Amino acid sequence: MAEQQVPTTQLSERAQQLLKLLVERYIDDGQPVGSRTLAKGTGLDLSPATIRNVMADLEDLGLLRSPHTSAGRVPTVRGYRLFVDALMQVRPLEEVAVQTLRRQFLQAQDTQMLVKSASSLLSGISHMAGVVMMPRRESVTLRQVEFLALSDRRVLAIVVVNEREVQNRIIHVARDHTAAELTEAANMLNALFAGRDISQVRAELLAQLQRAQDDMSEAMRRAVEMAEQAFGDDAEPGDDFVMAGQTNLMGFSELSDVGRLRQLFESFTSKRDLLDLFDQCMRADGVQIFIGQETGYDVLDECSVVTAPYSVDGRVLGVLGVIGPTRMAYERVVPLVDVTARLLSSALNSRT
Amino acid sequence: MAEQQVPTTQLSERAQQLLKLLVERYIDDGQPVGSRTLAKGTGLDLSPATIRNVMADLEDLGLLRSPHTSAGRVPTVRGYRLFVDALMQVRPLEEVAVQTLRRQFLQAQDTQMLVKSASSLLSGISHMAGVVMMPRRESVTLRQVEFLALSDRRVLAIVVVNEREVQNRIIHVARDHTAAELTEAANMLNALFAGRDISQVRAELLAQLQRAQDDMSEAMRRAVEMAEQAFGDDAEPGDDFVMAGQTNLMGFSELSDVGRLRQLFESFTSKRDLLDLFDQCMRADGVQIFIGQETGYDVLDECSVVTAPYSVDGRVLGVLGVIGPTRMAYERVVPLVDVTARLLSSALNSRT
DNA sequence: CGTTGGCACTCCGATGACTGGAGTGCCAAC
DNA sequence: GTTGGCACTCCAGTCATCGGAGTGCCAACG
Numbered sequence: 001m002a003e004q005q006v007p008t009t010q011l012s013e014r015a016q017q018l019l020k021l022l023v024e025r026y027i028d029d030g031q032p033v034g035s036r037t038l039a040k041g042t043g044l045d046l047s048p049a050t051i052r053n054v055m056a057d058l059e060d061l062g063l064l065r066s067p068h069t070s071a072g073r074v075p076t077v078r079g080y081r082l083f084v085d086a087l088m089q090v091r092p093l094e095e096v097a098v099q100t101l102r103r104q105f106l107q108a109q110d111t112q113m114l115v116k117s118a119s120s121l122l123s124g125i126s127h128m129a130g131v132v133m134m135p136r137r138e139s140v141t142l143r144q145v146e147f148l149a150l151s152d153r154r155v156l157a158i159v160v161v162n163e164r165e166v167q168n169r170i171i172h173v174a175r176d177h178t179a180a181e182l183t184e185a186a187n188m189l190n191a192l193f194a195g196r197d198i199s200q201v202r203a204e205l206l207a208q209l210q211r212a213q214d215d216m217s218e219a220m221r222r223a224v225e226m227a228e229q230a231f232g233d234d235a236e237p238g239d240d241f242v243m244a245g246q247t248n249l250m251g252f253s254e255l256s257d258v259g260r261l262r263q264l265f266e267s268f269t270s271k272r273d274l275l276d277l278f279d280q281c282m283r284a285d286g287v288q289i290f291i292g293q294e295t296g297y298d299v300l301d302e303c304s305v306v307t308a309p310y311s312v313d314g315r316v317l318g319v320l321g322v323i324g325p326t327r328m329a330y331e332r333v334v335p336l337v338d339v340t341a342r343l344l345s346s347a348l349n350s351r352t
Numbered sequence: 353m354a355e356q357q358v359p360t361t362q363l364s365e366r367a368q369q370l371l372k373l374l375v376e377r378y379i380d381d382g383q384p385v386g387s388r389t390l391a392k393g394t395g396l397d398l399s400p401a402t403i404r405n406v407m408a409d410l411e412d413l414g415l416l417r418s419p420h421t422s423a424g425r426v427p428t429v430r431g432y433r434l435f436v437d438a439l440m441q442v443r444p445l446e447e448v449a450v451q452t453l454r455r456q457f458l459q460a461q462d463t464q465m466l467v468k469s470a471s472s473l474l475s476g477i478s479h480m481a482g483v484v485m486m487p488r489r490e491s492v493t494l495r496q497v498e499f500l501a502l503s504d505r506r507v508l509a510i511v512v513v514n515e516r517e518v519q520n521r522i523i524h525v526a527r528d529h530t531a532a533e534l535t536e537a538a539n540m541l542n543a544l545f546a547g548r549d550i551s552q553v554r555a556e557l558l559a560q561l562q563r564a565q566d567d568m569s570e571a572m573r574r575a576v577e578m579a580e581q582a583f584g585d586d587a588e589p590g591d592d593f594v595m596a597g598q599t600n601l602m603g604f605s606e607l608s609d610v611g612r613l614r615q616l617f618e619s620f621t622s623k624r625d626l627l628d629l630f631d632q633c634m635r636a637d638g639v640q641i642f643i644g645q646e647t648g649y650d651v652l653d654e655c656s657v658v659t660a661p662y663s664v665d666g667r668v669l670g671v672l673g674v675i676g677p678t679r680m681a682y683e684r685v686v687p688l689v690d691v692t693a694r695l696l697s698s699a700l701n702s703r704t
Numbered sequence: 705c706g707t708t709g710g711c712a713c714t715c716c717g718a719t720g721a722c723t724g725g726a727g728t729g730c731c732a733a734c
Numbered sequence: 735g736t737t738g739g740c741a742c743t744c745c746a747g748t749c750a751t752c753g754g755a756g757t758g759c760c761a762a763c764g
Contacts, residue, residue: 034756047708052757070715070756109522148496150515158518160500164508166520170461247621250614258610262602269599386727399737404728422727422744 010061014044015054019063020087022055023075027327030253032072077292077326080304084289084330093335097125101340105347110164111135115242118320118344123245126333128324133241133278135310135317135348137162140198145189145230147182155182157230161198171229177222185223193227202231240275243268252325254302267299278319281307285316287338292326302326306333308341312348320344362413366396367406371415372439374407375427379679382605384424429644429678432656436641436682445687449477453692457699462516463487467594470672470696475597478685480676485593485630487662487669487700489514492550497541497582499534507534509582513550523581529574537575545579554583592627595620604677606654619651630671633659637668639690644678654678658685660693664700672696 011019021042025033035048035055055073058064063079066072075083101121108114115132122130140161148156153176159167177185193201208216208224216224246268255261267273277295281288290305300323307321320341322333363371373394377385387400387407407425410416415431418424427435453473460466467484474482492513500508505528511519529537545553560568560576568576598620607613619625629647633640642657652675659673672693674685 032756036756048756049708049710050706053707056758066757068715069758070713070754072756144500146498146510148512156512156516156518158498158510158512160508160510163502164522166508166510166518168518170516247614247617250610250617256610258602258608258613261610261613262599265599265602384727388727400727401729401737401739402735405736408729418728420744421729422725422742424727 011058015058016087017044018042018051018054019058019075019079020083022064022073023079023083023087026074027329030327032067032074034072037072077294080291080326080330081294084291084334088331088334090331090334093332093339097336098339098343100125101343105343108347111348114344114347116244118340119242120244122320122322122336122340123248125336126322126324126328127245127251128248128322128328128333129243129245130320130322131241131243131274131278132320132344133275133318135312137165137317138315142193142196142198142201142231144194145186145227147177147186147226147230149177149179149182155226157226159230169230169232171226173222173226181219181222184219185226188220188223189227198231201227205231240271241278249324252327254325254327260302263299264303267297273297273299277305278307278321281319281321282309282316285309287334287341289330289334304328304330306330306337308337310341310345310348312345317348367410368439369396370394370403370406371410371427371431372435374416374425375431375435375439378426379681382679384419384426386424389424429646432643432678432682433646436643436686440683440686442683442686445684445691449688450691450695452477453695457695460699463700466696466699468596470692471594472596474672474674474688474692475600477688478674478676478680479597479603480600480674480680480685481595481597482672482674483593483595483626483630484672484696485627485670487664489517489669490667494545494548494550494553494583496546497538497579499529499538499578499582501529501531501534507578509578511582521582521584523578525574525578533571533574536571537578540572540575541579550583553579557583592623593630601676604679606677606679612654615651616655619649625649625651629657630659630673633671633673634661634668637661639686639693641682641686656680656682658682658689660689662693662697662700664697669700 018038022033022038025037025041035051038055039046039048039051055064058079059066059073061078062076063082064073065076067074104117104121105114108117111134115134119130119132122132124130143160143163145160146158148158150156150170153173155171155173155177157169157171159169161167193204205224205228209228246265249255249264250261255264277290277297277300287306287308290300290307292304293301295303295305302325303323304326305321305323306328307319309316309319311317320337322328322337324333370390374385374390377389377393387403390407391398391400391403407416410431411418411425413430414428415434416425417428419426456469456473457466460469463486467486471482471484474484476482495512495515497512498510500510502508502522505525507523507525507529509521509523511521513519545556557576557580561580598617601607601616602613607616629642629649629652639658639660642652642659644656645653647655647657654677655675656678657673657675658680659671661668661671663669672689674680674689676685
């Protein structure tokens with residue numbers, strides 16, 4: 001892992017160009033590339049023999065390898081790495097794709113839909129799998145709370161936060177309350193807490209509860225108790241990212257082994273590995289590429305992940321990306337992920 | 353399809369018993385069953401030659417077939433059909449599984465969780481894929497509506513229906529309203545419509561809108577207009593069933609072809625075919641089995657689907673089931689699906 | 705010194721022959 | 735009706751063969 005990097009300066013101009021050509025070629029048709037093939041595809045007028053010498057050098061540097069003695073060469077992880085870092089020239093996303101993205105994002109009604117659109121667009125345009133993390137809401141501002149009596153000592157709590165998000169949960173109370181009592185409790189809480197951050201609210205509630213309960217009114221105590229439940233931890237684990245186009249991955253020959261495929265899909269359903277990986281990307285800004293084992297997760301062997309964070313007001317709220325075989329068209333995926341992240345950011349921005 | 357059925361009466365006692373043994377054997381280890389193997393496994397003391405004669409008869413009747421000349425025999429769809437209809441003896445679900453089901457259903461907080469539990473339990477216990485349709489809500493009773501002002505001429509409408517379900521949507525209004533105006537509108541609507549069926553409400557709203565608008569107050573007109581949007585069609589297509597354990601299907605050798613697997617998974621994401629199939633099962637009561645092509649959907653070739661409807665107060669609300677390879681242990685899956693449907697029914701019942 | 709043609713070598717993958725095993729179908733005998 | 739026997743079929747695995755593709759190395763050339 002910690003082997004020395006291969007700076008471009010170590011490589012002759014020609015070696016770089018040949019590596020670039022080889023990677024592009026291999027990405028195109030998935031066959032190991034031989035010296036003859038490469039000799040033809042390049043503008044440089046070189047004989048296969050010369051090319052072979054260069055390729056041998058590149059192999060010594062760990063940028064290429066041959067599957068076996070008499071096959072062509074394929075890029076190693078380091079080869080891909082050098083390619084995406086220094087050689088690849090991204091080509092801008094087709095205008096039509098940009099338009100599609102814009103259009104779909106405009107149509108989305110709420111965050112949920114926006115995220116779904118984003119992931120299915122990522123997968124649709126790239127023909128691979130698209131993933132979008134649900135936006136983290138670091139500041140959750142309480143707007144309003146309402147209580148509604150259900151039967152059996154249960155109360156429906158409706159909590160409105162952040163302009164337009166509604167959470168509702170059922171809480172249990174010691175005895176049935178009248179509608180008036182519930183309204184009163186809600187009014188008290190709204191007066192006290194509306195407009196404030198939910199984590200503050202929680203802290204304050206805890207403090208209230210620990211204080212001697214005698215010096216507050218019956219109604220107040222009731223309200224606090226209900227609020228305690230209503231504002232409880234709202235982490236929704238297992239619903240942390242949205243994925244689309246997994247089935248696209250079944251089309252790739254490098255994933256034709258059903259066992260491997262199964263592991264991959266299981267890691268998608270468990271969501272854990274991917275979330276870990278994506279969390280790491282929150283810090284980096286701009287597109288990030290993980291090639292093969294660079295991801296650090298065995299199940300993602302032979303796969304690459306291209307990610308970009310999206311943000312509102314400069315604060316990163318989440319990460320989106322594309323998952324596909326290592327042999328993917330990076331120069332097209334990178335701008336796709338980049339643009340999608342930007343558009344998603346601005347779509348989230350525009351809605352206050 | 354419309355060939356004559358094979359009533360059990362056409363078959364000798366012995367032929368039936370042999371068919372049963374063969375199917376069981378084949379389900380067990382997936383290898384075509386030969387006459388010798390079958391001769392040993394049965395209590396009947398018969399020579400392989402005799403068995404061969406019977407098997408030839410069964411093949412003539414279209415209940416068995418040989419993959420090739422010198423392999424054993426495997427059941428055809430009709431063979432399976434006869435097996436599940438007349439020969440199979442279901443063995444009751446293990447008590448431990450029943451307990452697990454009970455426990456999980458008790459823990460579930462809301463319908464959504466209940467359905468998720470059900471599908472993942474189905475898949476977990478059967479080691480195949482579990483599917484549960486979201487319960488149809490035929491009577492949607494309006495309980496309460498609230499409006500909350502957002503910026504930019506948008507209003508958040510919170511609609512509480514059926515005791516504990518909350519829908520919220522954003523509606524657009526001609527001009528910004530004060531909180532008081534919104535509360536007034538909500539109060540009016542609640543007074544008029546609370547406790548009534550949502551489809552009635554919709555119809556009435558339409559009538560109100562078409563009536564000459566002069567004879568109602570400004571406030572009333574506003575309320576009606578907002579309600580019209582708030583109570584709009586609430587079909588949530590694409591979210592109609594919950595599935596778990598798809599990856600289990602990748603373990604079966606009959607689905608080892610990636611292409612087929614892909615089609616299958618794509619039909620899961622599109623949800624259409626399965627929904628069609630499940631809709632058909634709403635009418636039948638009790639467990640229903642579709643074997644191979646009986647499903648009528650090509651993608652489900654080599655697969656069987658075992659379903660059962662679940663209901664509340666005698667009204668069928670949905671269907672659940674298990675999807676797996678044709679070669680599945682029907683005598684264990686059938687009771688599993690049966691019991692799960694019953695337990696889900698009663699779980700839904702118990703929560704008013 | 706870099707570049708090139710030539711040549712021996714390696715390895716894969718497809719093809720075909722062969723073989724053992726499993727199972728059938730049929731027939732004659734009980 | 736049941737059974738043993740026997741010829742036959744077919745699959746699946748093994749092995750040898752062979753052409754193609756590509757390499758590595760070397761000697762020659764500018």
